[in-house]
Amino acid sequence: MAEDKPDIARLVDEAAKAIGLTIAPEYRDKVILNYERSLLIARPLLEVELDDELISGPVFRP
Amino acid sequence: MTDPLSKEASAGDIARAVMSGKAKATDVINSTLERIAEAEPTVNAFTDVLAQRARRRAAEIDSGRHRGPLVGVPFAVKNLFDIKGLPTRAGSKINLDGPIAARDASLVRKLEAAGAVLVGGLNMGEYAYDFTGENAHYGPSRNPRDTTRMTGGSSGGSGAAVAAGEVPLSLGSDTNGSIRVPSSLCGLFGLKPTYGRLSRAGTYPFVDALDHVGPIARSVEDLALSFDAMQGWDPDDPVCTDRPTEPALTELGEGIGGLRIAIAGDYFERGAEPEALDAVTRVAKALGSSKKIVIPEAAVARSAAYIITAIEGSQLHLPRLRTRAQDFDPDTRERFMAGALLPGAWYVKAQRFRRRYRTALQKLFEEVDVILAPATPCTAPKLGQVMMKLGGVELPVRANLGLYTQPISFIGLPVVVAPLQRPGGLPIGVQIIANHYKEAAALRVARHLEKEGVASAPAA
Numbered sequence: 001m002a003e004d005k006p007d008i009a010r011l012v013d014e015a016a017k018a019i020g021l022t023i024a025p026e027y028r029d030k031v032i033l034n035y036e037r038s039l040l041i042a043r044p045l046l047e048v049e050l051d052d053e054l055i056s057g058p059v060f061r062p
Numbered sequence: 063m064t065d066p067l068s069k070e071a072s073a074g075d076i077a078r079a080v081m082s083g084k085a086k087a088t089d090v091i092n093s094t095l096e097r098i099a100e101a102e103p104t105v106n107a108f109t110d111v112l113a114q115r116a117r118r119r120a121a122e123i124d125s126g127r128h129r130g131p132l133v134g135v136p137f138a139v140k141n142l143f144d145i146k147g148l149p150t151r152a153g154s155k156i157n158l159d160g161p162i163a164a165r166d167a168s169l170v171r172k173l174e175a176a177g178a179v180l181v182g183g184l185n186m187g188e189y190a191y192d193f194t195g196e197n198a199h200y201g202p203s204r205n206p207r208d209t210t211r212m213t214g215g216s217s218g219g220s221g222a223a224v225a226a227g228e229v230p231l232s233l234g235s236d237t238n239g240s241i242r243v244p245s246s247l248c249g250l251f252g253l254k255p256t257y258g259r260l261s262r263a264g265t266y267p268f269v270d271a272l273d274h275v276g277p278i279a280r281s282v283e284d285l286a287l288s289f290d291a292m293q294g295w296d297p298d299d300p301v302c303t304d305r306p307t308e309p310a311l312t313e314l315g316e317g318i319g320g321l322r323i324a325i326a327g328d329y330f331e332r333g334a335e336p337e338a339l340d341a342v343t344r345v346a347k348a349l350g351s352s353k354k355i356v357i358p359e360a361a362v363a364r365s366a367a368y369i370i371t372a373i374e375g376s377q378l379h380l381p382r383l384r385t386r387a388q389d390f391d392p393d394t395r396e397r398f399m400a401g402a403l404l405p406g407a408w409y410v411k412a413q414r415f416r417r418r419y420r421t422a423l424q425k426l427f428e429e430v431d432v433i434l435a436p437a438t439p440c441t442a443p444k445l446g447q448v449m450m451k452l453g454g455v456e457l458p459v460r461a462n463l464g465l466y467t468q469p470i471s472f473i474g475l476p477v478v479v480a481p482l483q484r485p486g487g488l489p490i491g492v493q494i495i496a497n498h499y500k501e502a503a504a505l506r507v508a509r510h511l512e513k514e515g516v517a518s519a520p521a522a
Contacts, residue, residue, distance in 0.1 A: 015403040021384055027396050034400035037461065038372055042404075045365040045412055056413035057420070 008035050067093040069227025069521045073135040073284040076230065077177065080123065080134030087123035087134035087179065091116045094136040094181055098228045105204050107222035109141050110148055110183035119179045131287055133177030137231040140217050141183035142190060143167040143275075144264040152266035153188040153216065155199045156382055156389050167264030168299070169233060169275060169292050176291035181229060184219030188391035190235060190268040191375055191398065192216035193243050193463035194443075198391040202445050205248055206522035207488055211442035214247035214463060216240040220278050221248035227521030231279050231288055235265060237272045238367055239437075239467025242493060245278055245479035246437035247463075249489025250519045251508060252278045253285045256303075256498050257474025260289075263298030269374045270301070271413070272367065272471060280519040282509040285478065286311040289501060305499065313502040314509045321503060323351040326435040326495075329360035330466055333453040337490055338436035341482045345492045346434055348516040349507065355430060358422050359415075363469035366412035366419075368461075370472075373409040376401030393460070420473045427497040432507055436466045437479045437491035470495055478504040480517035492517075 009032050016023050016031075023031055064071045066079035067089055079085035095113050102108055116136065123134055139145070142152040144163035151157050165171075170180055185203045187195060195218020196202040203218035205211040206226035213221045217234025221244030224232050234241040236254040245252030253276045260275050267273060277288040293307035325346050331339060346352065357363075376383075376398045383390070383398055390398065426433075439452050443459050450459050470477055475498060479491040496504040511517035 012400070012403060016399075019380070019402065021380070021399065021402060022387075023399060024387065027387065027399065030396035031399045031403075034397050035403060037458070038368070038400055038404055041365055041368045041461070042408055043365065044362045045369060045408065045415060048359070048362050048415060050411065050414050050418065054414050054418055056410070057417045 008032055066090060069097055071230060072281045073132060073230045073279065073287055074281065076135045077131060077133050085134070087120040088117065090134050091120040091136060091179055091181065094229060098181070101226045101228050104209055105206050105222045105226045106201050107184055107203050107219040107226065107228060108138065108182045109151060109185050109200055109219070110145065112180060112182050116179050116181045123177065128177050130175065130177030132173060132291055135178040135231060136181045136229045137173055137178050137233070138182045138184050138223050138229050139170060139180065139233040140186050140220050140235055142186060142235060142266040143170055143233060145170065145180070145183055148183065150266045151183070152190065153186040153197055156386055157266070165264070168261040168296050172292045173288065184223055184232060186219055187216035188394045189375070189379065190216040190237060190240060191394045193239060193460055195221065195244060196393065196445065198393065204445065205442050207249055208442065210444060211488070212247060212445055214243035214438065214442065217244050217278065220244060221250060224250050224278050224280060225522050231277060231284055233275060234278055236274045236276060236471060237269050238371055238471055239464035241276050241278060242437050242467045242477060242479045242491065243463050245481065246491030247442040249481040249483055250278050250280060251282055251285055251481060252276070252479040253289055253501065254471060254477045255289065255501050256476045258301040258303045259476070259499065259501070260292050261296035261299040261302045263296050267378065269371050271370050271374060274471065274474070280521065282314065282505055282512050283311070286314055286505050308499065308502065310502040310505050313506055316506055318349060318507055318510045321431045321507065322429065323349050323432045323434065323507065324353040324355040324430040325351065326357050326433050327354040328356045329469070330357070330435040333439055333455070333465060334436050335440040335452065337441055337484065337487070338439050341490045341492050342434050342436055344482060344516060345480060345511060348511055348514050355426060355433065357426065357469065359419055360469040362415060363419050363472045364465065366415045367468040367472040369404065369408045369412045372401035373404050373406065416473060423473060423475070431496065431500070431503050433495040435493045435495060437493045438463055439465050441488035441490050466493065474498065476501040476504055478508040480508045480511050481519050482516065483518055
């Protein structure tokens with residue numbers, strides 16, 4: 001089965017719209033490229049499995 | 063004794079000379095300002111030179127008003143540190159329209175309380191989202207070892223100013239490697255302390271979860287002197303530790319006896335150019351260490367650090383991305399924009415993983431006291447270089463100069479970079495990594511390497 005690759009260009013366009021960020025046409029290609037790079041670098045993190053009990057170590061002290 | 067007015071003089075040399083009356087602070091500052099004027103057209107380390115302020119302070123020192131372990135020592139700070147009366151640029155054009163700092167950053171005040179004299183603000187990569195030292199608004203800082211090459215960043219000016227001998231001491235910040243990368247590429251000693259050890263109050267933030275501040279210098283003594291002067295709880299930085307200060311200077315002479323030293327294998331051997339691995343081998347040999355250890359899940363740690371940085375940094379700048387996108391450096395703008403669109407769930411996962419990784423590293427530190435790893439995968443790339451070959455693979459320079467620093471700062475471990483000069487070649491640094499709050503152990507190892515002539519940082 002072929003890998004179901006996400007359409008990053010569309011994702012970038014829609015996500016930007018959702019948060020009210022206007023990306024000028026001259027910036028769009030590089031934003032898409034950087035999103036793709038982020039996806040690649042994030043992969044090791046996304047593949048790792050964490051125990052449900054594992055919580056982060058927040059610094060906030062009430 | 064080194065002439066306290068020369069570019070080779072260390073902070074320690076200058077302080078001893080001023081303290082003993084052998085040199086006047088005014089003369090030290092005047093010769094510093096002359097050197098800055100001479101070097102700046104080439105190295106472009108400074109964005110602000112505070113001649114009047116520095117001369118006034120020096121005159122006060124000479125009249126006996128200020129004393130301390132750094133008396134008369136000129137220093138400069140990355141321009142994300144607040145300097146009273148100036149906008150805090152943080153490498154940006156946008157911040158020039160922002161507020162004027164009402165007072166100096168905490169660490170500037172602490173260094174001046176120890177007698178040091180602030181002489182200026184230093185160039186940096188925009189908003190610290192940078193490993194190169196390049197800046198579209200202010201021009202790149204240039205590596206004094208070869209001015210056609212990068213200083214590394216984002217504390218590029220902090221590296222250039224010290225390597226050029228303009229000042230003996232500078233401050234930088236390090237979120238993913240921004241003290242350690244310029245220290246390596248400019249051939250300098252750098253200290254990224256434990257997360258929260260030194261106050262970040264009065265610095266322009268990048269990624270609160272990962273931001274550190276620390277010194278860059280040409281000697282280990284100067285790192286220890288300044289580190290000791292800057293320690294201490296600060297209520298203005300909620301992350302700053304309330305542990306008692308632990309002076310490092312007095313420990314420097316203790317040598318490496320009793321320290322268990324190991325070399326980081328696996329991840330930290332992959333993708334490095336031969337000079338980076340040779341440097342680790344030379345350092346390990348000088349320390350009599352052959353033990354190899356594996357830092358588990360270092361690749362995941364790098365990935366998680368990247369995600370936290372992208373999401374947190376981009377969220378910080380989202381209001382300006384909406385209103386002033388055209389005023390960003392083209393090398394940060396689209397990265398910030400992309401980061402603003404990444405899923406928040408990734409951030410949460412990265413933070414949860416951070417805790418697991420910390421636990422694993424704590425276990426590792428039951429077996430060793432110090433870990434050696436390359437600081438950068440290569441020596442300084444050419445200015446403007448976009449891609450580089452690492453381990454035969456073509457990769458972007460910007461994302462990969464911090465390959466070996468990111469998994470370490472991710473959990474806030476203290477690191478000293480020891481620089482190895484390479485005759486006929488460019489310098490490169492080795493990370494000396496210690497357990498949390500054990501800066502003194504890393505500094506002792508660096509001092510041993512300096513004494514043995516393995517690590518050194520002469521002015522260019």
